[in-house]
Amino acid sequence: MVKVIGAILLAVLTLYAILAGADFGGGLWDLIAGGDITGRAPRRLIDDTVTPVWESNHVWLIFALVIFWTAFPRAFAAVMTTCALPLWLAVLGIVLRGAGFAFRKEVQGVRWQRLLGAVFAFSSLLTPFFMGTVVGAVAAGRVALDAEHSTLTVWTSPTSILIGCLFVAVCAYEAAVFLIGEAAKRTDRRLERYFRSRAAIAGTVAGALSLATLLELRTSDTLLYHRLTGRALPLVVLAAVCGLAVIALLLAGRSRGLRVVSAGGAAAVVWGWGVAQYPTLLPRTGLTLSDGSAPHATLVTVFAVFVLAVVLVIPSFLLLFWLHGRQLLESDEPPTVPR
Amino acid sequence: MLATSREVVPARAQMATTLGFHIILACFGIALPTIVLIAEYLGLKRSDPVAMKLARRWSQAMGVLVAVGAVTGTVLSFEMGLLWPGLMRRYGPVIGLPFALEGIFFFLEAIFTAIYLYGWRRLRPWAHFWSGIPIAVSGIFGALSVMAANSWMNQPGGFTMQSGRVVSVDPLRVFFNRAAAYEMPHMLLAAYLVAGFGVASVYAVGFLRGRRDRYHRLGFAIPFVLAAALTPVEFIVGDTAARAIATDQPVKFAAMEYVTHTTRGAPEYLGGVDLKGHVYAGLRIPDLDSLLVGFSTHTKVTGLDSVAPADRPPVPTLIHLAFDLMAGLGSLSLIPLLWLLLAWWRQRSLPRQRLFWLLAAGAGPAAVVAMESGWIVTEVGRQPWVVYHLLTTTQAATTNHGVIGTLTAVIILYALLGIATVLILRLLARRWRKSDERPLAVPYGPPPTPVKVEAR
Numbered sequence: 001m002v003k004v005i006g007a008i009l010l011a012v013l014t015l016y017a018i019l020a021g022a023d024f025g026g027g028l029w030d031l032i033a034g035g036d037i038t039g040r041a042p043r044r045l046i047d048d049t050v051t052p053v054w055e056s057n058h059v060w061l062i063f064a065l066v067i068f069w070t071a072f073p074r075a076f077a078a079v080m081t082t083c084a085l086p087l088w089l090a091v092l093g094i095v096l097r098g099a100g101f102a103f104r105k106e107v108q109g110v111r112w113q114r115l116l117g118a119v120f121a122f123s124s125l126l127t128p129f130f131m132g133t134v135v136g137a138v139a140a141g142r143v144a145l146d147a148e149h150s151t152l153t154v155w156t157s158p159t160s161i162l163i164g165c166l167f168v169a170v171c172a173y174e175a176a177v178f179l180i181g182e183a184a185k186r187t188d189r190r191l192e193r194y195f196r197s198r199a200a201i202a203g204t205v206a207g208a209l210s211l212a213t214l215l216e217l218r219t220s221d222t223l224l225y226h227r228l229t230g231r232a233l234p235l236v237v238l239a240a241v242c243g244l245a246v247i248a249l250l251l252a253g254r255s256r257g258l259r260v261v262s263a264g265g266a267a268a269v270v271w272g273w274g275v276a277q278y279p280t281l282l283p284r285t286g287l288t289l290s291d292g293s294a295p296h297a298t299l300v301t302v303f304a305v306f307v308l309a310v311v312l313v314i315p316s317f318l319l320l321f322w323l324h325g326r327q328l329l330e331s332d333e334p335p336t337v338p339r
Numbered sequence: 340m341l342a343t344s345r346e347v348v349p350a351r352a353q354m355a356t357t358l359g360f361h362i363i364l365a366c367f368g369i370a371l372p373t374i375v376l377i378a379e380y381l382g383l384k385r386s387d388p389v390a391m392k393l394a395r396r397w398s399q400a401m402g403v404l405v406a407v408g409a410v411t412g413t414v415l416s417f418e419m420g421l422l423w424p425g426l427m428r429r430y431g432p433v434i435g436l437p438f439a440l441e442g443i444f445f446f447l448e449a450i451f452t453a454i455y456l457y458g459w460r461r462l463r464p465w466a467h468f469w470s471g472i473p474i475a476v477s478g479i480f481g482a483l484s485v486m487a488a489n490s491w492m493n494q495p496g497g498f499t500m501q502s503g504r505v506v507s508v509d510p511l512r513v514f515f516n517r518a519a520a521y522e523m524p525h526m527l528l529a530a531y532l533v534a535g536f537g538v539a540s541v542y543a544v545g546f547l548r549g550r551r552d553r554y555h556r557l558g559f560a561i562p563f564v565l566a567a568a569l570t571p572v573e574f575i576v577g578d579t580a581a582r583a584i585a586t587d588q589p590v591k592f593a594a595m596e597y598v599t600h601t602t603r604g605a606p607e608y609l610g611g612v613d614l615k616g617h618v619y620a621g622l623r624i625p626d627l628d629s630l631l632v633g634f635s636t637h638t639k640v641t642g643l644d645s646v647a648p649a650d651r652p653p654v655p656t657l658i659h660l661a662f663d664l665m666a667g668l669g670s671l672s673l674i675p676l677l678w679l680l681l682a683w684w685r686q687r688s689l690p691r692q693r694l695f696w697l698l699a700a701g702a703g704p705a706a707v708v709a710m711e712s713g714w715i716v717t718e719v720g721r722q723p724w725v726v727y728h729l730l731t732t733t734q735a736a737t738t739n740h741g742v743i744g745t746l747t748a749v750i751i752l753y754a755l756l757g758i759a760t761v762l763i764l765r766l767l768a769r770r771w772r773k774s775d776e777r778p779l780a781v782p783y784g785p786p787p788t789p790v791k792v793e794a795r
Contacts, residue, residue, distance in 0.1 A: 052457045055409050056449040063442040065416050069427045070435025077428035080420030084739050091417050092752075098410030099756055102403050106763045148738035294432030297508040305439045313446040316473075320450045329457035 001299045002290045005071045008306050010274045012067060016060035017270055018174065018263045021167075023054045025175025027097065027124020028168065029198065030117065036110065042179075043117070045191055047104075049182045052329045054101060056320060058094075063309070071302050074145065075281045075292050079134065082143045084150040086130040093126030125168060132167030136160030139273060140221055141284030158216050166209040170266060173202035177246065177262045184255045185327070192255070200250045203262075207243050210269070224283070227276035235275060239268035347733045349742040350422045353749055355718070357414050359711055360753050363533065364408030366710065368448070369482045370534035371401045372455075372474040374562045379468050381561070393558050395459060396771055397538065400764055402456045407760050409449065411753075422742070426725055426735035432505050433498045436513055437487035444481035447473050479527060486526050490518035493717065494587055495726050517587060521580035522717075528573040529713065533706045535566025536672070540703025541768070547696050556689060563699060566706070567676040574669055578631075581666075585632045588727065589641035591720035594655040595662040596628050597621070598642040605629045605640040610663055613656045616643075652722040657715065665712040668705045675699050 026046040033039030033046075069076040080087065100120025107113055133155040137143055140159040176199035183191035214236075217225040228236055242265030249258050277283060281292040293299060323329050375397045382391030416438075420427050426434070451473040458467050491497075497512030498505050542559035585592040592598070597608045599616045605628040611621015626636035633639075643651050652658060675698045682690040690696075721727060725735040 052453045055406060056446065056453055058409065058413070059442065059446045059449050062413060062416050062445060063439075065420075066435055066438045066442050069420060069431040070439055071432070073428050073431030073435075076420055076431060077424035080417075080427070081424050081737060081739060084421055084737070087417060087421060088745055088748075091414055091421075092748075094413050095410045095752065095756070098406055098413075099759065102406035103759055103763050106403065106766060108766075150739050294435075295505055295507050297510065298432040298436065298505075301436050301508070301510045302439055305436075305443065309443045309446065312443060313450070316447055316450045320454055323454060323458070323462075328461040329454065330460055 001296060001303065002071075002293045005067070005293070005299050005302055006274075006278075006289050008303070009064060009067050009071065010270065012060055012064045014267045014270045016057070016064055017170075018266050019057035020054070020060060021128065021171040021266065022174040022178045023050050023057055024097075024124045024128050025171035025173065025202075026050045026179070027121045028172045029175055029179070029195075031121030031125070036114070041188075041191055042194060045179060045182060045186075045188070046175075049179065051101060052324055053320065055098075056317065058098075061094075067302060067306075071294050071299060072281060072289075072292050073294060075143075075287060078143050078145050078147065078282060078285075079138060082147050082150050082154045083134045083137055085152075086133045086137075086155045090127045090130040090134070093123040093130070096120070096123035097127065124171075128167040128171045129164040132164035133160040135167075135273075136163035138282065139163070139224060139277065141282070143282050143285070145282060145285040145287055157220070159213065159220055162209060162213045162216055166206060166213060169202055169206035169209050170269075173199060173206045174262060174266060176202050177258050180255055181259055185325075196250055196253075199258075200247060203243060203247055203250070207240075207247075210239070210243075224276055228272060232272045232276040235268045235272035239265050239272060241265075242268060346739065346742040347736040349746045350736045351732065353742060353746040354418060354422055356746070356749055356753060357411065357418060358718075359714065360757065361408065361411040361415055362710065362714060363707055364404050364411060365482070366530040366533035366707075367401070367404045367537070368408045369478040369527070369530040371397065371404065371538070372452075372471060372478055373531070374534060374538060374565060375401060376468065376471045376475055377561050377565070378557075379471065383464055383468060389554050389557055390561075392554065393561070396767075398456055398459070400767060402452070403760065403763055403767075405448075405452055407756065411756070412445075414749075421745075422737055423725070423735045424737055426730065429503070429730060430495075430505065430726060433495075433508055433513055434488050434491060436508070436510050437484045437491070440514075441481050441484035441488075444477040444484060447477035448481060451477070482527050482530060483523050484514075486523045487514045487516070487519055489526075489717075490522035491516045492726050493522070493721060494518035495729055518583070521576065521583050524576045525573070525580050525713075528569050528576060529706075529710045531569050532566050532573060532672070533703075533710050535562040535569070536699075536702040536706040537562075538703075539563035539566065540700050543696050543700035543702075547693070547700060559699070560689065563675075563702075564679070566702075567672075567679060570669070570672050570676055574673065577666070577669060582632055585640065588721070590643060590646055590651060591658075591716075592632075593641060593643045593645070594652045594658040594720055595716060596640070597655060597659055598628065598640050600644050601639065601642040603629060603639050604636050605632075605638075605642075607631065608659070610660070613659065650723060652720050654719065658720045661712040661715040661719075665709045665716065668709040668712075672702055672705065672709075675702060 026049070030039075030043050030046050033042045096119050100116050100123065104113065104116045104120060107116060136157065136159045137155040140157050142154045142157060142160075176195045179195040180192055180199060183189075183195060214225070214228065217228065242261050246258060246262045246265065249255075249261065279288045279290070281287045281289050294302075320329075375394050378390045378394035378397060381387055382389075382394055451470055454462075455467065455471045455474060458470055462470065491513055494517035496516050497509040497514075499507045539559050539562040542555045543563075545555045546559060581592070581595070584595070596605070597611065597613055597618050598605050604626045607624045607627035608618050608621040609624070611618045611623075613619075629636050629638040629640055643655070675695060678690055678692075678695050678698075682688065682695075723731045723733065725732045
């Protein structure tokens, strides 16, 4: 059962990374979209596509947190203690971004909109980066099981920083790919080209960062490196193939299949990490999935809750995405209605 | 294994700040959808454009509140680990179960809120109405799940431990613990009172300022009638809860009622300050506390002296005054209900007296104060335990230094967040008032196009 729950946790994290990752990336593109005039069109597209769905996508994080602390309480407490600072900063990003979403367009006046827009965009950077450093800290085996204090060295290793940057790049890449599709749906050729080039750049950067992380692990963490190039190799290859396929599709000017292939690539990275680390829960502490887990009845209940979630939540999500995809959900200014 | 933390005071202050802030938004998240749906139902059923307009505007405000609530709720999820790793390490497998269930309801709430808020223009009217039902239902069940976790902390059960580790769990007994029966309905009703009286207050103020059109009367009546009708129920539930606490958590009850020594014929104090076991400036009613607890002046009430000083909650004065404030405000809010009933019976309309509208305008803030006081009673009253009689708050708190830093940051951030939320809501209200028909950018909500109900 413990393997199943581990897989569920990883699956929930994958969904969060793919769905919310694109929302965070939207903030990044918003940040560097340029001045008020040049940036208006891309900002508007980002707004229209992200605003209705971000909150639902965000819930995957809550779900992941709850499964983590319920099923693997010791590892959860250890991560929360040793990585307190980056986690607080990630939380800060979440609060500012959510508030930015809630307030941004309610306010009138360019100055306030710009301020809240900047808060929204900047906070979109904070969360993925610091979450990345925490994942890096776990992967690099810096999280001690019964540590009483958080220290900088836990999450500032080169691995952590590289993974933090990788997270930002992947979010930007996913967002750009997603926005290509949204622009295409609105038959906005200009914006489609705009995000096509950005997706290619972000994809290349993400690829380069992945490679750099792998090379860094070769010297800093030989065990993880060997596993990534050993039993997790198929997934690493799959991630690389997906990345290259996306770049090829982008260069060929194709939009179909882009999203699926890029999401597959991101999922392969997450699962590559999971497979490479298995059966260890916290590397270098000797804590495995089974000895770090909650009692059987808890795991069974978590499984039952997950099944219930699949039955109730997945169809709801499909409904949301279907309505959103058919543009039945609108957030933009309505045309003036005759009285 | 169980380290003791020196950061427990700032950690508690931070938890209190973030929870105290979030709980207000949570109340609106739980109960506002019902209020909005009632308005939309009336609007559709009776082809009433005024009710429809109210539904649309309320849903816009709901969008803002739900979004802020979603992020402040996330902060709490992180704080469970960041502030209380000792609690999660030991009892995560138990207390996590109701939270996991809550996750499902949070999902449904977020998804259908998005569909509802953004579906005003393009969805068919009744389809749109039905898309709101899951929000209201999942709000209720989400609240019950969270209350299961909190009541479990007051009356832990449904698990067995061996050498400091939970080895087996009975999820049903965790969820339906001894305190759940009274805590769940108590908070759920409180959410409806806060949201109902809260929304009604806005229109009561408008009424006092001379805005007495049908829009304001209906905007007042829908949430007010709902909340006022639930007030007597809450009164009974709260009374039952207090009596249950007298048996389930006698020391908490002793602090609530200033029972220093275990005694029969315990007096009831209204107000008053406790200094070293003496009550000053309180109104003392002999035997009443015993009477309230056991329907007999002879009932024995357990006092603070039943446990060692270290096991008593700190500052009984705070707990007692918070309890009095909650009970007092709860009792007072019966007045506008009776007034309303009387006016309806005699003249089939809302009361016209200014005093009624002043009371109604105050009911919203009063409901918030009462609800916060209730949380002070239950949380401070449980101290020094985080899990009653099993784990102290000191053992649960983080051992990390610098909680005072995050506490400071949280206070500043939440102050700004609170101000911004209020300003945005006021901005919306002013905009609605100024240009009742002019369409405007509605970011986190439906575009306020006038609804053509007749086109249905």
